[in-house]
Amino acid sequence: xxxxxxxxVADSATLPVASLENLRVLGPPDEYFRGEWxxxxxxxxxxxxxxxNTDSCxxxxxxxxxxxxxxxxxxxxxxxxxxxxxRETHLILSAAxxxxxxxxxxxxxxxxxxxxxxxxxxxxxxLVEWIDTTERAWSASDREGDRVNAEGLRAYRxxxxxxxxxxxxxxxxxxxxx
Numbered sequence: 001x002x003x004x005x006x007x008x009v010a011d012s013a014t015l016p017v018a019s020l021e022n023l024r025v026l027g028p029p030d031e032y033f034r035g036e037w038x039x040x041x042x043x044x045x046x047x048x049x050x051x052x053n054t055d056s057c058x059x060x061x062x063x064x065x066x067x068x069x070x071x072x073x074x075x076x077x078x079x080x081x082x083x084x085x086x087r088e089t090h091l092i093l094s095a096a097x098x099x100x101x102x103x104x105x106x107x108x109x110x111x112x113x114x115x116x117x118x119x120x121x122x123x124x125x126x127l128v129e130w131i132d133t134t135e136r137a138w139s140a141s142d143r144e145g146d147r148v149n150a151e152g153l154r155a156y157r158x159x160x161x162x163x164x165x166x167x168x169x170x171x172x173x174x175x176x177x178x
Contacts, residue, residue, distance in 0.1 A: 003085065005048060005086075006109065009093065013027055013029070017098070018063055018091050032097045035050065035103040035104050036105070039053045043078045045080055045167075046108065047079070049096070053101065055077075056074055056075030056076065057075075060096075060098070060099070068080065077099070079104075081159055081164075128157070131160070135150050
């Protein structure tokens with residue numbers, strides 16, 4: 001069943017930022033979730049969190065590698081797996097907090113409709129083509145960062161084949177019934 005991370009987001013202001021040793025706290029989510037729906041990347045998986053023209057420093061995949069990848073054109077961060085528990089939500093919150101552009105958002109539950117989710121899924125061949133092409137290029141790269149991100153793309157591809165469809169069905173049910 002779909003797990004709603006928004007209560008965790010609401011209670012997150014005093015949580016420490018994941019992966020920082022100086023124990024800074026996240027603070028109010030509206031201070032770092034300023035991404036705009038119209039600018040979200042098409043590769044974001046439907047759900048509450050998405051990247052919308054984030055920076056290109058690749059912090060997200062370092063903090064939340066099971067949830068965030070980088071796209072190949074501008075280096076913007078994309079949420080490829082929505083969280084399924086409080087720990088995973090904390091990692092995505094920390095990645096969003098680390099984005100100097102504040103271009104992550106967590107208002108997807110108010111934006112996605114069942115029809116939009118179905119349309120996103122229907123266009124998955126485009127996503128598979130992008131993942132496969134980019135993963136091949138990055139796997140063959142001399143740059144370590146590219147090879148690391150290729151691992152994230154393989155994880156995204158695996159999720160597309162095993163788990164994502166079920167998640168989307170559960171998410172649609174939740175959107176329709178709350």
